[in-house]
Amino acid sequence: MAGVETTPRRGRPPKNAAKLSRARIVDAALEAIDSGGIGSVSMRSVARSMNADPKSLYNHVAGIDDLLDAVAERILGSIGAPPRTGDTRADLTAVADAFRTATLAHRAAAPLILTRQMSSLDGLAPVDATLSVLVDAGASADDAVHLLRTFVAALVGALLREVNAGPTFGTSDVETIARRESDLATAGLRAVADAAAALARFDAAAEYRYTVDFLIDGALARIDGAATQRVPDRPHAATVGP
Known part of the structure; x- marks a missing residue:
């Protein structure tokens, strides 16, 4: 008109x-x-x-990259800071578990929250929580950063495998396990054959828990070892004599 x-x-x-x-x-x-x-x-x-x-x-x-960053930060912002207990193992586990819960709540978005570099307060909150636990446990700021990066790299790999790809050697499908175990047992590789029963099975939750426990064991050992190196040698007692 x-x-x-x-x-x-x-x-x-x-x-x-x-x-x-x-x-x-x-x-x-x-x-x-x-x-x-x-x-x-x-x-x-x-x-x-x-x-x-x-x-x-x-x-x-600003554009699609800004939008995808914002989506990742929205999910990370839902994590919050788990209450601190003062127990390093429990506190690191809580941060990892919160990260995994947020990731699994939006499986299709997992590559975003696991691989994009965050700079907002929401995006950096899990980083701050992890660094705080490590430093309070006795790690130097520099060592805490190295431990954080190692922790994140391994955790990201474990979660990407869980949400985005089938396991390399195992499956959770009961009907497939027997066939996979048979294939591995007859592959002609001794170590693979010996481990065929374990390799044929994949439990995502159990694998995640093993990864987290292994990482925390390593972090605590590293912190304890660094602390031992920082303790100065005690001076020998002066010899008393004529």
Whole structure:
């Protein structure tokens, strides 16, 4: 109809721009990832799901990388800081468990929260919690950072395997275990054959727990060893004599 505006005027925000916010855009992106995976998300697809003009999203997010970072930070922000007990093993386990819970709650988004570099307060909260536990246990700031990086690398690998890929040597499918065990036992490799029964089975929760316990054992041993090296040798008692 003549005289009726069908498009926004230049400089005027889209009709529904007032309804948009960074939080709502992140919500829409996370919902899309949960249902279709990271590859299904683009600025255009998120805008379409919100019945919005794609250009209007740029008033709230800088682009797709910023949006994916925001999704990762949203998930990490849900972790919170587990209550400290003063027991180093229990406190490190609690941080790892909280990280795993957040990851498994949004499996399709796991590669984001496990591989993107975070700089916001929400994204750095698990880092701060872990460093605090390590330093309070006696690690130097430098050693705490090395331990943190080792811890994260191993934990990320374990969780990516759990949420995004089948186990290399094992399965949780009961019907497949016997066949897999037979294949391994007849592979012609002695060590593999001897371990065929264990290799054929994969329990994600048990593997995760073993990984965390192993990492904490290593961290505590490293801290104790460094502390021992820092203790100065006691001077020998002076010899008394003529």
